[in-house]
Amino acid sequence: MTAQVDVELYGELQKFGAADVSACFSCGTCTASCPLVTEDATFPRRMIRYAQVGLRDKLLSSKELWTCYACGECSETCPTQAEPSEFMAAARRYAIGSYDRTGLARTMYTRPVLGTAIAVFLAAFFAIFMAAGHGGQATGSLDLFGFVPEDLVHTTGIVVMVIVALAGLAGIVTMARQIGRAEGVGWRTVVGSRAAVGRSLGALWEAIGVESLGQRRYREDCDADKAAGDADQAAVPIYRRRWLLHAVTMWGFLGLLGATILDYGLALAGIKATGTPVPIWYPVRLLGTLAGLMLVYGTSVLILDRFRRANRSVAHSTPADWTLLALLWITGGTGFALEVALYLPGAPAWGYWVFLFHVAVAMELVLLAPFMKLAHVLYRPVALFFYALARTPELPDRQGGTR
Template sequence: MTHVVDRSLLRKIKRHGAGSKLDVDACFQCGNCTAVCPLAEDSGGFPRRLIRMAQLGMEKELLASEDIWRCYACGECTQTCPRQADPAEFMAATRSYAISRYDFTGLAALANRSVLGNLAVFALFSIVFGLLLASAQAPVSPQAPLFDFIPGWWIHAIGVALFVVVGISAALGMFAMFARFVMGQRRKGVPLRLGALPGAIASAVTDALMHRRFQRCDSGQATPPPPVEPWYLRAWVVHAAVMGGFLTMLLATTLDFLFKPIGSPVPPWYPMRILGLVGGLTCLYGLAIIFLRRIRAAQPPWRKSAFSDWFFPSLLAATVLTGLATEVSVYAPLGSVGHGIFFTHVVLAMDLVAMLPLTKFAHVLYRTLALTLFAWRHAPAREHVTVDAQI
């Protein structure tokens, strides 16, 4: 089999993640990282094998491997690396690189490669959404009800268009990953059975929602083992709080859009409002723990932080906080200040959705797909099922 070698691959990956601080060239393939990784026992040996692919410039093989996404960034491998090659950061940087390569617009490559690029994409979206919303802004007095400031039907129209564009962009990115995986399996002669795909999807979605694999990261195989933390501070609980909170807010917004007449006032105990509030507070709890850990930088994976590690959680936190402030403005009218908070919240929420398939938050999509592909690849062959049934 011939391999196309990209000699600049390692350099390109290092531009992502923690950038120049990543010293993966020092890796001499001892395999300690794979031995200690709580999630590597059922794979072909990540992260060591993926590092080797990057060192050899095997981009096609690297991006066709779903193992990139099966890592949960616990950092145990980095703690045991004798060469300080930081395999956990390498995995994070490779995921960021993969997002840039799957995205067809080129915006992900711009946003993930440098701080300026990230801010430029953010500014671009903010200006576009700001102008769009302002273009339909009704002339209202500061005393006017909050939701009269920007017509609800206009927010909904932009929101629907945005979800369609983002949905298409995310679907194309996932298809790019899927196609690379299928071609990679073909090259290796591994058969894939279409009938096993629905079961693999169900297994992956359950896994992602329940954080089953993430919980295995608490097994503490590293030397010395990480301190045992109370359940509410464990990495998988914090991650579940951010993800669950975000999904709950998304659900509340969708239900609101589907069932509440546009612009109609609702009481504080309105179910969708309470659902959004619970989601927002849960998400803020998870984000606060993440920020504290990154500020303390006590141990991997928090010791090194790329700009993108700060950017997306900050955008999410700003969106939630302005959303909560908007809720306050509904019941305690703040005049033009309330209008400004509302406007900022809508722009930030649209930025958040637009940047979802471009930033590290895209792992929500790619990791679920990777878990599906892994389960699919490991689904028992039909003949094995028949033999088992006969026994």
């Protein structure tokens, strides 16, 4: 099949924040210096070349876009300051915009003022919507769901989750089909036989368990602190390492999501009502507290590092970076304030309003997930699955795709 040339591609990528890579003369130094390049995944030079010659489909079907962890090492070594690391980040934003058919992701990325206005509007909308149905404020002890009715929160949450699931699934299917075609991996390769299913499950574990949750290659190979030029200085302490900050932010977010779902599960099972004070060691409370601590710690240091431009990987920040960090930090911070309010004697009135704000921002964060930087949580594991599959020996049903 002949590859289509899209003469608009380079200009499009620049709208998503790609640096001017016209200075790139394909020397390959960036690829040679990237700690994550393997025989099965070579980048970023090849990705830049696709952009320069307008090979849109090749770019969007490259699993390599998502195997990059933005350490900045390649930009450090590029002789022409073509910023290949920034190019990779912009290409991922472009990919998120392309996988989403609603156009919202594209707006969020390419029109920052409108994108910020949408984020503010959504938070205000959820807050006003919840406030419109609010009840009284009990003064004996904090009765959060007496203030914002549980049914209202529950139903709104389900609607939000359904929208996110549909948008996320549509994007994942689009991406998987594109990469699958390029890699010559079809359904038969993935589930066509017992051996294929076993291989696919192994690749899935590698993609989700080892790489995404365990951050193995980010931790072991992609050392952003080294890329920052700290190799000759005192070692960056473990609690400041990029991979750990990224990991605790992700674990914190997933932990809070899990604690919220479990809390509802306990209420449905009649074990405990949602939002009621329980001892700090209560398992769901403990999970929520630890996850909240991780989220607030991770996002706080990541925000500070971006302000200080602490290393090469955070030398350039886009409005999308700030919006995501702000929403994550507010969700974690207000969650903690709420926990304090629950254990204070009496029922502080501010606790009710913090609850309203917390629910509104958390709903917005989840709703916007497929349309902003958080979408990498959906897309990276898909690319890593194909990457793991490509490294698995002998895929007998491969359909003759190109590498």
